[in-house]
Amino acid sequence: MSIETSGSNTLEQWQGIAQRELSAVQTRFFIDGDYRDAIDGARFESINPANLETIAVVSAANEKDVDVAVAAARKAFRSGVWSGMAPRERMEILYRYTKLIDDNAEQLAVLDTLDMGKPISDMLNGDIPAVISTIQFMAEYIDKIEGTVTNTASDVMHYVLREPIGVVGAISPWNYPLLMAIWKVAPALAAGNTVVLKPAEQAPLSCLRIAELFVEAGGPPGVFNVINGIGEVAGKALALHNDVDKVTFTGSTEVGKLMLQYAGQSNMKRVSLECGGKSPQVFMADTANLERAVSAACDGIYTNMGEVCNAGSRILVEKPLYDEFVERFIAEGKDAYVPGDPLDPQTNLGPLVTAEAQQRVLSFIESGKQEGAQLEFGGDVPEMVGAYINPTLFTNVNNNMRIAREEIFGPVASILPFDGIDEAIAIANDTIYGLAAGVWTSDLNKAHRLIKEIEAGVIWVNSFDEGDMTQPFGGYKQSGNARDKCVESILSYTQSKSAWIRLSE
Numbered sequence: 001m002s003i004e005t006s007g008s009n010t011l012e013q014w015q016g017i018a019q020r021e022l023s024a025v026q027t028r029f030f031i032d033g034d035y036r037d038a039i040d041g042a043r044f045e046s047i048n049p050a051n052l053e054t055i056a057v058v059s060a061a062n063e064k065d066v067d068v069a070v071a072a073a074r075k076a077f078r079s080g081v082w083s084g085m086a087p088r089e090r091m092e093i094l095y096r097y098t099k100l101i102d103d104n105a106e107q108l109a110v111l112d113t114l115d116m117g118k119p120i121s122d123m124l125n126g127d128i129p130a131v132i133s134t135i136q137f138m139a140e141y142i143d144k145i146e147g148t149v150t151n152t153a154s155d156v157m158h159y160v161l162r163e164p165i166g167v168v169g170a171i172s173p174w175n176y177p178l179l180m181a182i183w184k185v186a187p188a189l190a191a192g193n194t195v196v197l198k199p200a201e202q203a204p205l206s207c208l209r210i211a212e213l214f215v216e217a218g219g220p221p222g223v224f225n226v227i228n229g230i231g232e233v234a235g236k237a238l239a240l241h242n243d244v245d246k247v248t249f250t251g252s253t254e255v256g257k258l259m260l261q262y263a264g265q266s267n268m269k270r271v272s273l274e275c276g277g278k279s280p281q282v283f284m285a286d287t288a289n290l291e292r293a294v295s296a297a298c299d300g301i302y303t304n305m306g307e308v309c310n311a312g313s314r315i316l317v318e319k320p321l322y323d324e325f326v327e328r329f330i331a332e333g334k335d336a337y338v339p340g341d342p343l344d345p346q347t348n349l350g351p352l353v354t355a356e357a358q359q360r361v362l363s364f365i366e367s368g369k370q371e372g373a374q375l376e377f378g379g380d381v382p383e384m385v386g387a388y389i390n391p392t393l394f395t396n397v398n399n400n401m402r403i404a405r406e407e408i409f410g411p412v413a414s415i416l417p418f419d420g421i422d423e424a425i426a427i428a429n430d431t432i433y434g435l436a437a438g439v440w441t442s443d444l445n446k447a448h449r450l451i452k453e454i455e456a457g458v459i460w461v462n463s464f465d466e467g468d469m470t471q472p473f474g475g476y477k478q479s480g481n482a483r484d485k486c487v488e489s490i491l492s493y494t495q496s497k498s499a500w501i502r503l504s505e
Ligand code: NAD
Pocket: 171, 172, 173, 174, 175, 180, 198, 199, 200, 201, 229, 230, 231, 232, 233, 234, 235, 236, 237, 239, 250, 251, 252, 253, 255, 256, 258, 274, 275, 276, 277, 308, 309, 310, 407, 409, 435, 473, 474, 475, 479, 480, 484
């Protein structure tokens, strides 16, 4: 099946699609194969950051609603309706699921664009195809999950089974609403678990629809449930729940730490964390293709409005290259990303997720100025309604400044000069984070040394933010303890059972 999902609609057509989808959008929880309201009727508003208008009023879960969703997932798990299904049958359902997602690509794309401001072209060309290939990859592995028979004395047989863990609570962020959710849900389902997903309250709509599509594809009711709600209430109740066997979380490091506490305060559930980052891109003076390198530096920080966990937010440039690099970055970066209506297929920079996020990023920009970094361009908001920020560049940044230490999560680039490879490694590692890094050099020895010595879960050499489904994605240090995508991910939703059989009495 093709996973090329491209669109040729105009802005006006997308506006029409947006109106149509919003008039029919589901806002209640999806539990046990059906939509239902919060027990106490509570709701919260979802606001379009491109015009600051309310687009939907969505059911908000409390502890009791979480109990209902977890009970449905537990019942489905116990019944064996999913975990006991023949692997091939489960694979077929997930393949049909990808087809339905492809068929409904426009609807899913427009919901995320309206909810959190991502350009519609990015949704169609990036997020949706990635969602589809994630499900495909995980589905393809279902009948390859194997146990082992170990080598024992002849009067014993010992084998190790790989079993699903049970009920998985998934808590996801808003920056790639569908994709981050599917990075959790697809491997969990493929391994035979049942799931309760709590999407971020800033982008609650699309995940309801993908749960419904799973049932349309033949997935049994109760296997994939979605509740929405505020993190401190619904997310907390899910992570604290005594009948959830694993919580899989993507979000900030601060909330990731709470997940570990919640597990300790409840049933010691397993905890997978994908958290924040402050990723360095290191440009050695011998970088061969400067044009490509500068483009990768711009894309690495301005893509998705800088709201990317592995954004290359610290651009480290070796001193002999520094002036030329900065000059080229200014020439390219100033106009490469232009704020616009995210429903316009030409737009490559939408608004930030909320007005609060916009204010937060502006306060980082202010701190950069006050701490003595050089503002080269941007740093302000365009004259349009919405939570927009112009692409921003600071140079002469040092690694002690707040803009170099904290995750800004906005289109704010910082260029830091360095002197030689030892200093590059020292600066790259001088952070609590360790999600990803880029390394640019034409010297193989330097490349290998940087790969070995930079503390990060993903290192790109002479490229940035590339990869496929075989690539483990996750962090060192306080960027998390898990790996998404890849075979390791699906196995992390299984547990081993040892069966030791004495053959003679
Ligand atoms: P966040 O931590 O604020 O929220 C993430 C999720 O946790 C949301 O669903 C939210 O409702 C929930 N939540 C918030 N407080 C909670 C609490 N007290 N208890 C339980 N749940 C709670 O993060 P965000 O703003 O949605 O996303 C941005 C963050 O996500 C950034 O730090 C980014 O780096 C990180 N991220 C990491 C990866 C990765 O793969 N490592 C990918 C995407 C995003």
